[in-house]
Amino acid sequence: MYSNILRHPGPTPIPKKVQLAMSQDIISHRSEEFVKLFRETTNRVKPIFGTKQEILLLPSGGTAALEAAVVNTVSPGEEVVVVSIGAFGDYFVSICEKHGFHAHVLRKPWGEACTSEDLATFLEPLSNIKAVFVTYNETSTGILNPVKELAKVVREKSDALFIVDGVSCIGGVPVKMDQWGIDILVTGSQKAMMLPPGLAFVSVSDRAWKVIEENKTSAYYLNLLSYREWAQKGMTPNTPAITLIYGLSAACDLIEAEGFDQTVARHELMKDMVRAAMKALSIGVLTSDEYASPTITAIMAPEGINLSQFLGHLKKQYHLDFAGGLGELQGKIFRFGHMGYCFPSDILQAISLIEAGLQDFNYSFEPAAGISAAQKVFLEAQKK
Incomplete structure (x- = not known):
C-alpha cells in the first residue's frame, strides 16, 4: 500500500531522524537522564521563540496550551479582547466564553488580516481589558497576522497581556517574543516543529507571571505555576511525552544544522x-x-x-x-x-x-x- 504525500497544515511529515530518535528506549521522567534531556532540549527551543524565558512542555495538543494561556491569566467576569480572523481565532472566543470571561471580539472577514489600525480603533473605547488574544497564523485562511505591530498597539493602548497562538507557524516564521512584547506564546508539536501530535510548548513573560501568580486559577492539569515549579527541577508535573521530547531534540538538530x-x-x-x-x-x-x-x-x-x-x-x-x-x-x-x-x-x-x-x-x-x-x-x- 502506498503512503500518501501529506501536504496538510498539520499533522505534517516526520523526518526519519526524528522517527529514529523517538524509537530509543524509554526512560523515567524522574531520572537524571530525563532532567538532562529536558533542560538541554527546552534551552534549544528558546531561539525559535525568540525568548530567554523557560519553555514549558505540556503533554497535550495545542488547544490545551491555548486554554492554559486563558485560564491562568483571566478570572470569570473579567474582560478580554479576542482577535478572530478565522476558525482558530474562534477557538479563543469559545474558550473564553466557556470559562465565563467577557470577550470583546474583533472579527475580520475570513481571508483578511487584522491590521494595527484595526486593533487600535477597537481598543480605543475599551478599558479594564485583562488580555488580548491573537492568532499569529490562521490555519483556516492562510493569513499571517502582523503580530509585531499588534503587540506594539496593545502596549500603547492598554495594560493588557498580549497572548499569541503560534501553533501553526512557530518553527517556520520569525518571532521575537521578548523583543516584540509577547506575554504568552504557545505552539504545538505537529506543525512546523516536525513532530507527531501530543506536545505543546508555552513560554511566559515576567509580566505575565506576575498576573498568573495573582490570578489563583482553578486549573489543575493546566496550572502553569505547577509547570514552572517543575521546570526549575528539569521535569514536568505529570508524566510527559518522553518519546516526543527525544524527537524534539532531533528536530532541533535539523533546525540548527540548517540555521x-x-x-x-x-x-x-x-x-x-x-x-x-x-x-x-x-x-x-x-x-x-x-x-x-x-x-x-x-x-x-x-x-x-x-x-x-x-x-x-x-x-x-x-x-x-x-x-x-x-x-x-x-x-x-x-x-x-x-x-x-x-x-x-x-x-x-x-x-x-x-x-x-x-x-x-x-x-x-x-x-x-x-x-x-x-x-x-x-x-x-x-x-x-
Whole structure:
C-alpha cells in the first residue's frame, strides 16, 4: 500500500531522524537522564521563540496550551479582547466564553488580516481589558497576522497581556517574543516543529507571571505555576511525552544544522513558489501577498471543478493529500501545507500532481505552467 504525500497544515511529515530518535528506549521522567534531556532540549527551543524565558512542555495538543494561556491569566467576569480572523481565532472566543470571561471580539472577514489600525480603533473605547488574544497564523485562511505591530498597539493602548497562538507557524516564521512584547506564546508539536501530535510548548513573560501568580486559577492539569515549579527541577508535573521530547531534540538538530534564519527563508520561498504556480494556472488564492502565510496557502477551487471530487481524486489516484476548507470556506478552498519537513522539491512534486489532476478534470491550462512558474521562483532565489 502506498503512503500518501501529506501536504496538510498539520499533522505534517516526520523526518526519519526524528522517527529514529523517538524509537530509543524509554526512560523515567524522574531520572537524571530525563532532567538532562529536558533542560538541554527546552534551552534549544528558546531561539525559535525568540525568548530567554523557560519553555514549558505540556503533554497535550495545542488547544490545551491555548486554554492554559486563558485560564491562568483571566478570572470569570473579567474582560478580554479576542482577535478572530478565522476558525482558530474562534477557538479563543469559545474558550473564553466557556470559562465565563467577557470577550470583546474583533472579527475580520475570513481571508483578511487584522491590521494595527484595526486593533487600535477597537481598543480605543475599551478599558479594564485583562488580555488580548491573537492568532499569529490562521490555519483556516492562510493569513499571517502582523503580530509585531499588534503587540506594539496593545502596549500603547492598554495594560493588557498580549497572548499569541503560534501553533501553526512557530518553527517556520520569525518571532521575537521578548523583543516584540509577547506575554504568552504557545505552539504545538505537529506543525512546523516536525513532530507527531501530543506536545505543546508555552513560554511566559515576567509580566505575565506576575498576573498568573495573582490570578489563583482553578486549573489543575493546566496550572502553569505547577509547570514552572517543575521546570526549575528539569521535569514536568505529570508524566510527559518522553518519546516526543527525544524527537524534539532531533528536530532541533535539523533546525540548527540548517540555521534558523535559513529555515524561515525556506518557508518564505515555498510560499512564493505555491502562489506563483497558482497564478500561472489561473487558480485563485484566498489571501493577499502582504499577509500570506509562509506555512500554509489557502487555494480557491479551480473554476468549473467540484472541489471535493478533485481532492478525492488527487488522493486516490496520485496519493497527494490536501486539507479542505473549514467553516464558511468548506467546499470553496483547499489548504496546501508547506511547513516543517517540506522543501522546494516537495512543492514542485505537489504542483506537478495538481497539474495531472487538472488534466484529468479537463481544466484548461498551458501544460507545465505551474511547474515552470514555481521553478522560476526557486531558481531566482538560488541566485541571491
